[in-house]
Amino acid sequence: TRQHRITLLPGDGIGPEILAVTVDVLKVIGKQFDLNFEFTEALIGGAAIDATGNPLPEETLKICRNSDAVLLAAIGGYKWDNLPRHQRPETGLLGIRAGLGLFANLRPATILPQLIDASTLKREVVEGVDIMVVRELTGGIYFGQPKGIFETESGEKRGVNTMAYTESEIDRIAQIGFETAQKRRGKLCSVDKANVLDVSQLWRDRVTLMAEKYPDVELSHLYVDNAAMQLVRNPKQFDTIVTGNLFGDILSDAAAMLTGSIGMLPSASLGSDGPGLFEPVHGSAPDIAGLDKANPLAQVLSAAMMLKYGLNEPEAADQIEQAVLAVLEKGYRTGDIMSEGMTLVGCKGMGEVLINVL
């Protein structure tokens, strides 16, 4: 029996529902693979604000650091939208990324054949799309100093943020990019804005330098505006994309939307040691919270990513991924991915058919 300590962060909106289904799935998987999961729940986001006034209580960070992996559901909601920024749910998310040193964010955008019609793009354009965006997550303009709203000499306000990367910050994420491409189809596209930004020029220089160590990876560079275009024009040209925090935020969302089914997409955030954090790409969907309508599959697939990237249990991860495909193959759909002739199920119902398949 292998032991894995998992921190559960249900967060807000549909978070608790989709996480509950996922824990049920993990329990079944644990029995099958003789794994002993120890779950500890902690507060983050709006739920933490309501309970403690702080979107990321120190206690939560402590519990996470004491575990082998963190499974996060979703944070945020209208209720907390007008609080000052340091008290907002998003600040808890940025805090946990920084606090756990999660500098590498892996965001797959994969078209599942069963859901191809959900895409707004033509079938022939998206068929077979399988992109992995490797986004830097603890640097760049999200964390650069100075930042704030300052008064200028003329007495007006000036808002300031700083996009900055050091060589070592670039190197460690570039390395993840190259290694990820190696395990995939061997193509890495680095995205920057080196024709305008100095920070991007340094980025491009370092990535280019590192390419020498990975002769088996084919490296290309795109400016971020062109990358956004190319994702729409011909997404199949991409295998692995590596980019900074802000560009990764934008491009991974655009790539996710190409699939048309963002309720299916997981993500992993990894540091150099300590637990990784695994969460769906979609948000907390406050409008359908508590109605048993949410699609739990992105959360379930995030648990699969956790098993694969965080707990070194690739067989268990595979088993979950196969089960998700099987359930789709059998025609079960939540509302967000429903189409004619399929069987509509709720969040819990989707959990039940998953467990039946397992």
Add this chain to the structure above:
Amino acid sequence: TRQHRITLLPGDGIGPEILAVTVDVLKVIGKQFDLNFEFTEALIGGAAIDATGNPLPEETLKICRNSDAVLLAAIGGYKWDNLPRHQRPETGLLGIRAGLGLFANLRPATILPQLIDASTLKREVVEGVDIMVVRELTGGIYFGQPKGIFETESGEKRGVNTMAYTESEIDRIAQIGFETAQKRRGKLCSVDKANVLDVSQLWRDRVTLMAEKYPDVELSHLYVDNAAMQLVRNPKQFDTIVTGNLFGDILSDAAAMLTGSIGMLPSASLGSDGPGLFEPVHGSAPDIAGLDKANPLAQVLSAAMMLKYGLNEPEAADQIEQAVLAVLEKGYRTGDIMSEGMTLVGCKGMGEVLINVL
């Protein structure tokens, strides 16, 4: 007879070819509307680097300032890609924007019914799409100080750029956004990243404040990652988008690519006084330069934008736009927009059929 002094900046790659066709069209229009265009050519981009070592010679800025409007074709090419940044073609473009104070960049993304099949998106998703992106063009991270590559205390390099906006910079572009929306369908979407960036928080506050002056405009806000998604998910929801320099760069390109025919899209860059600059959205396409294969229509439509926004000749502008539609209706296509059953023409050929229609 009204007199208009126009600076022509052919630039690089296909630039000279598409501009030549456009000048022919303008000459015909001039006769029809009794306008006297005085054309002066000047150097920019790679052509200027080759001739003077400087991508934007002082002489060029002087000629532009002395004219009523500037018609730019395209800049850049492989040849100049490895020069130091201050000697690169792009630097000439940034220089002319700053030098002429062109803070407002208007980028339409319109689906033409004749070309709808060129889109990679499904017909029902893009049919009728008509978006105007209003991008701030002389501020934000493109120009913010400090910037550069600095040495840290530990001796490694750190690349730095600054995203900054003052209240007055935000106000003047927000005003263009509201006024543009007023002349269109009355909907303005402001795009920022206010959940993370201080500069975006100030942006959102100022735009929200200004909305009080435009009760007839319906204002909404989106985070940039979500905006990139929504452009793919349902582009018809957008009328006018107003955003900063970097986000505008990315989103206007993504929006342009929704149409599938970027060879058709013009743009206008305007200041508070002095000449505006009008240019196609597409680049210099060095691979087809000189082969008479380029699509001149984005350049021709840029001349129409010049007539409308820069020279206050809306009838002449309309006439050009109608002629472009008529030529497409008759089935003439350059290679980039060619499809079955249509008549393939080259760059010059497209100019000839346009002039016949006029």
